[in-house]
Amino acid sequence: MSYRIPMGPYHIALEEPYKIEVECEGEKIVGSSLKVGFNFRGIEWLAQKKNITQDIALLERVCGICSNVHSMSFCMTLERIGQIEVPLRGQYIRMVMAELERLHSHLLWAGVAAELIGFETLFMQIFRFRESVMDTLESISGNRVNYSMNRIGGVNRDIQDGAKVLAVAREIQNLTEHALIPLLTTDKSVRARCKGVGVLTKHDAIVYGAVGPVARASGIDTDIRRDQSYLAYDRVEFAVPVQTDGDVMSRVIVRALEILESCKIIEQCLDRMPEGGIHAGDIYSVAAGEAVMRIEAPRGEVFYYIASDGTDKPLRVKVRTPSFANIASVAAMVKGNNFADLPLIQAAVDPCYSCTDR
Amino acid sequence: MNAEQARREVGGVWEERRDGWWLAVPANLVPQVAAAMLRAEARFVTILAMPENDGLRVSWHWDVGGVLLSVAAHLSEGMLVPSIMDTYPGADWAERETRDYYAVAFEGRPDTPTLMLRDGDKPGVLLCKSGEKL
Secondary structure, eight states: OEEEEEEOSSBTTBSSOOEEEEEEETTEEEEEEEEOOTTOOOHHHHHTTSOHHHHHHHHTTSOSSSHHHHHHHHHHHHHHHHTOOOOHHHHHHHHHHHHHHHHHHHHHHHHHHHHHHTOHHHHHHHHHHHHHHHHHHHHHHSOSSOOOOEETTEESOOOSOHHHHHHHHHHHHHHIIIIIHHHHHHOHHHHHHHTTOSOOOHHHHHHHTOOHHHHHTTTOOOOHHHHTOOTTGGGSOOOOOOOSSOSHHHHHHHHHHHHHHHHHHHHHHHHHOOSSOSBOOOOOOOOSEEEEEEEEETTEEEEEEEEEOSSSSEEEEEEEOHHHHHHTTHHHHHTTSBGGGHHHHHHHTOOOHHHHHO | OOHHHHHHHHOSOOEEETTEEEEEOOGGGHHHHHHHHHHTTOEEEEEEEEEETTEEEEEEEEEETTEEEEEEEEEETTOEEEOOTTTOTTHHHHHHHHHHHHOOEEESSSOOOOSSSOTTOOSOGGGOOTTOOO
16 A cells, blocks of 8 residues: 655755655655745746846846856856857856856765765765865855856956965865765765665656756766867866766765866866956847857756847846756656655755756 | 767758757647657757747757757747657656746646646746736
8 A cells, every 4th residue: 555755845854945745655665746836936037127237146046056157157148149258267267166166066965965874974074175165265256155256258356366276176176085985985874875776767867857967877978068168168177977877876976076077177277277357348238149058057057048139138038957957857766765765865966946946 | 879860860951050959840740859859869958938929939958969959849829739748757847837937838748737836826927027917
């Protein structure tokens, strides 16, 4: 006999409102249904009522973790429509911000996962290092969350103290190489909780449209930074970690390896960043046209579409966030798993409900 | 398959743009396109609706090896659009959101519950004028 267990929209394992109802036979999950939309703010509607300068601030508030990637994607879509060239130094600064944001996001996720696994000490250690990334973001931009770094045609602020950024990147790289990866891959408790749990097959990842670390953990070799290179990503070397088991452990490993790659990218950016301007001047409108822009956010591909009629107000702004693509695949991941593993499986997606609902 | 092979699998005359490849099709052919995309192991990306010429342009987007393949159909008012969620379950949320935002009706689904709106809300929130209530 099966029974249904509702979880959410408010639950101790979920930081944001979201609901999943699972159907169980004994301890085993045999089906599920998901509900989102509790945070719906109508951001796409609002974006079409404001001018593009106001929209930069609006879209930065799509997400509290990857705020920078949204303002950057919005600006880069307009730059594509208007064929606006961003000075090379501005491109490198955007990359440093994007990779610091990836470090912040992945470390936050690793800390939350460690806590859900029951590894409190690791959670404390990871959050201590995440704090140094937050401090670095603040030292560059003046802000800890919404950095206000992006403008159409470049960035608002230069990096004043590259040595400090480099020191933090090396510290995180060292921690990840010598503590995080060995702990996450060899600790018996971690392996027992993560290995073979919440499997998303490659086929399911394709049909559900999974992106980012979730897709890469299921054997899909994808990364927009490499496949459709933007900014100066084609001028730096980095690897795209891919795992094939599709389980929680694979998602853990992919994100841990990505932390190392982000550190390497930051180091190369700081080394190769030329002197010069950081933006293309004051731009308040772009030519008429439309474009899609895809950017590799910490949680995966962000899809932006903007249509412009040449005025300062966009005709249409569409935002497809990575969590929107990934959360739906939880239905495929939980099937056949124990109910007790449900919070960890959900967390392994690194879901953001604020992004999803917009 | 790579993106070029995927385009051949789908057929038709594709146009190259800065953001990828685009193909115009009648809406009733979208399920066939989706089936061809699945054979090409194309990852489903999203559905996008945009007001255009007394109607809507709805486009379906896939990724093959990092290349964006977009298939667009023009809809006149009241036209039904076939669902592709049987082929791509990931399209379920995208279809429901498109209904919420532009009141597009998808056929071939058991039902189309709201995704972002509350149960009972009138669909078409992005068609609302400023100050207008749902």
